[in-house]
Amino acid sequence: MNIGLIGLGKMGGNMARRLARSGATVFGFDVSADTRTQLSAENTNIRTFDSVEALIAELPAPRVVWMMLPSGEISESMFTRLKGLLAAGDLVVDGANAMYKDSQRHATELNAAGFKFVDAGVSGGVWGLANGYTIMLGGDKDAVAQVEPFIKLLAPGPDLGWIHCGPAGSGHYTKMVHNGIEYGMMQAFAEGFALLEAKKDFDLDVAEIAETWRHGSVVRSWLLDLTAASLKEDSKLDGLQPYVTDSGEGRWTVLESVELGVPAPVIASALYARFASRGNDDYGMKLLQLMRNAFGGHAIAKK
Incomplete structure (x- = not known):
C-alpha cells in the first residue's frame, strides 16, 4: 500500500x-x-x-x-x-x-x-x-x-x-458543521467555568469540579477530559491572553445557516465571542458608554 x-x-x-x-x-x-x-x-x-x-x-x-x-x-x-x-x-x-x-x-x-x-x-x-x-x-x-x-x-x-x-463537497460540509458544533460546546464550557471561578465567596475548586463532572455527568465528553487536564495544570490561567482565533469553519457554518434559513444561534454566538476576544467590539462598547451617559448621565470609564 x-x-x-x-x-x-x-x-x-x-x-x-x-x-x-x-x-x-x-x-x-x-x-x-x-x-x-x-x-x-x-x-x-x-x-x-x-x-x-x-x-x-x-x-x-x-x-x-x-x-x-x-x-x-x-x-x-x-x-x-x-x-x-x-x-x-x-x-x-x-x-x-x-x-x-x-x-x-x-x-x-x-x-x-x-x-x-x-x-x-x-x-x-x-x-x-x-x-x-x-x-x-x-x-x-x-x-x-x-x-x-x-x-x-x-x-x-x-x-x-x-x-x-x-x-464531492459533502465531506468538508459535514466537517464544517462538526466544527461549528465544536465552537458552541467550547463556548458553553468556557462560560460555565467562568461562572464557577467568579463566585469568590464559595472558593470553588474549578479543576476538581471539572474532574468530578467527567464521571457520570451528562456533560462528560472528550472535550471535558481535555479541559479538566488543562485546569489541573493551571486553574488560574494568569499567564494567558483572552484572545481566541478562529479557523474559518465557524464563519462558514454561520453563513450557511443564513443561506439555508436554519437558525444556529449558539454557534453564531460562540463565533461572535471569539471576535470580541480580539477587541473587535471595543468601538461599540465605547459608543454604548456614550449613549448611557447621554440619556442617563451615567459615568464614563476612561483610560
Missing part, C-alpha cells in the same frame, strides 16, 4: 506515522527539511522527498496523493501543481479544513482532467496518532473505494469512525 502525503505538520506528520506503523508506505513531502528528516528517520515505511515532483515520480501508479495543507492559497497552488504532474486515474484527497464549495469546484476541475477527487474532513487533532481520526469523506463511490484501505488504517477501527457522506 503506497500513498503520497503532502504536508507533514502536526496533523499530517502524525497521519504519516499512523499509516506507516500500520504497514503502509508513505511518500511524504513538507517544505521543512527538518520535518522530512525526522519522519524518515523514525520509520523506514516513511520516505520523504525534497520536492513534490520527486515524490510523484517515485509514487507507483495509480497514485493516491493526500494533501494536508492549509486551505486557501497554499492548497490552490498545490492543486495547480498536481494537475501538471499526475496521470489519468490518479486520485487527490484534500484533507484540509476547506470550504465545501471549493471542494465541489476542485472535483469538477480534476474530474475533467481525468483525475479522481475525494474531500476528507479530518478530526482528531494531535491525539489522532494514538486514538485514530474521525474522517468524513465526499466523492464518487469508486474514488472513495480507492482510498478506503488507507482510511481504515487512519480511523479508530476499520469500520469505526469514518463515513462516506455523499458526493
